[in-house]
Amino acid sequence: xxxxxxxxxxxxxxxxxxxxxxxxxxxxxxxxxxxxxxxxxxxxxxxxxxxxxxxxxxxxxxxxxxxxxxxxxxxxxxxxxxxxxxxxxxxxxxxxx
Amino acid sequence: xxxxxxxxxxxxxxxxxxxxxxxxxxxxxxxxxxxxxxxxxxxxxxxxxxxxxxxxxxxxxxxxxxxxxxxxxxxxxxxxxxxxxx
Amino acid sequence: xxxxxxxxxxxxxxxxxxxxxxxxxxxxxxxxxxxxxxxxxxxxxxxxxxxxxxxxxxxxxxxxxxxxxxxxxxxxxxxxxxxxxxxxxxxx
Numbered sequence: 001x002x003x004x005x006x007x008x009x010x011x012x013x014x015x016x017x018x019x020x021x022x023x024x025x026x027x028x029x030x031x032x033x034x035x036x037x038x039x040x041x042x043x044x045x046x047x048x049x050x051x052x053x054x055x056x057x058x059x060x061x062x063x064x065x066x067x068x069x070x071x072x073x074x075x076x077x078x079x080x081x082x083x084x085x086x087x088x089x090x091x092x093x094x095x096x097x
Numbered sequence: 098x099x100x101x102x103x104x105x106x107x108x109x110x111x112x113x114x115x116x117x118x119x120x121x122x123x124x125x126x127x128x129x130x131x132x133x134x135x136x137x138x139x140x141x142x143x144x145x146x147x148x149x150x151x152x153x154x155x156x157x158x159x160x161x162x163x164x165x166x167x168x169x170x171x172x173x174x175x176x177x178x179x180x181x182x183x
Numbered sequence: 184x185x186x187x188x189x190x191x192x193x194x195x196x197x198x199x200x201x202x203x204x205x206x207x208x209x210x211x212x213x214x215x216x217x218x219x220x221x222x223x224x225x226x227x228x229x230x231x232x233x234x235x236x237x238x239x240x241x242x243x244x245x246x247x248x249x250x251x252x253x254x255x256x257x258x259x260x261x262x263x264x265x266x267x268x269x270x271x272x273x274x275x
Contacts (some may be wrong), residue, residue: 014234017241020263021197050265089223091263092247123224125270132205139240141210145228149226160273161210163240163266166224 021046024093029054031083032090036062039083040094049085057081109134109170117142118174122166124150126176129160138164148176211236211272219244220273221264227251229262230275240266 001029024043031039031052041054061074112131119127121139129142145157184185219233221242231247251256 014243016237017243017263018237020234020243020261025209026263027224077273085265086267088265089225090229092259093261121270133207133209135207136190139207141205141207143205157271157273158275159210161207162271163269165267166270 003027018046018048020093021050024091028056028094030092030094031088033083033087034089035087037087038062039084041078041081044080047085050083050088050091051085052083052088052091053080055082069093102157106136106138108172109138112170112172116173118149118171118176119162119167120169121169122168127160127162128175130158132159134164138167140164153159214272214274218275220275222270222273223264223268224270225268228253229264231259231262233272234261236272237266240269240272242266242269242272 014023021043025039025046027043028040029043031041031054033039038060039054039057041057043052043054045053057080059076059078061076063072063074064070065072103123109131113133115131116128117131117140119129119142121127126148127142128144128148129145132141132143140162142157142162143159143161145153145160147157152177196205215233217233218230221229221231221244223229228250229244229247230250231244234243234245236242242262244262244264245260247259247262248255249259
């Protein structure tokens with residue numbers, strides 16, 4: 001909750017990188033993870049390790065099919081999930097991306 | 098009493114302003130002029146050549162190299178041969 | 184200022200680094216707001232306007248393009264990059 005100190009902080013100013021994540025709270029975000037995984041979902045919570053809690057999640061896993069040498073995509077849906085921060089590569093608010 | 102032992106970071110400090118060869122933990126190397134560094138041995142390098150695992154070379158004007166994945170620093174060295182200058 | 188020998192003999196306060204303003208934090212303030220390339224350990228490269236960097240080398244970029252093997256693969260408005268993945272930040 002915004003106390004007076006937080007009020008002074010212009011909500012749109014990004015003075016440290018994690019502010020970008022803070023500004024994405026309750027928005028749908030795109031998260032790139034290690035191991036060729038991508039996640040889109042609504043960001044509920046995060047911490048300084050980039051541990052994340054997301055809801056209405058679509059996870060995409062890219063796998064090389066050895067036999068056909070194709071790039072296959074596997075999609076999974078989850079209502080709610082927790083992402084351990086060390087798997088996170090990138091977080092982006094999904095504005096036209 | 099001062100010892101003559103050279104601390105590792107003192108060696109790095111002596112390299113400031115001169116060419117340096119950086120070997121990463123992964124199969125990647127950099128050579129460039131060392132402009133500065135910090136306690137984590139994050140380094141600012143100028144006139145850099147990046148050598149990747151496939152032998153490709155990329156020239157970079159000026160970079161901040163993350164110290165986390167550095168394996169080895171070689172003062173004055175260049176990948177693929179000894180630096181010839183005296 | 185204290186005598187400073189105990190804590191960090193190689194801190195930015197060393198005259199050499201100061202005058203050349205070439206220690207990592209000085210370099211970062213030089214390039215903040217400018218267009219940069221961020222290369223990750225995976226080899227993926229992000230090009231965009233550098234908003235800020237923190238002590239973990241977490242990075243915020245604006246108007247970001249993602250290059251895989253030198254080929255433009257994606258564009259993002261804003262991007263947060265977790266610092267442990269960063270290989271280097273380059274001015275371009």
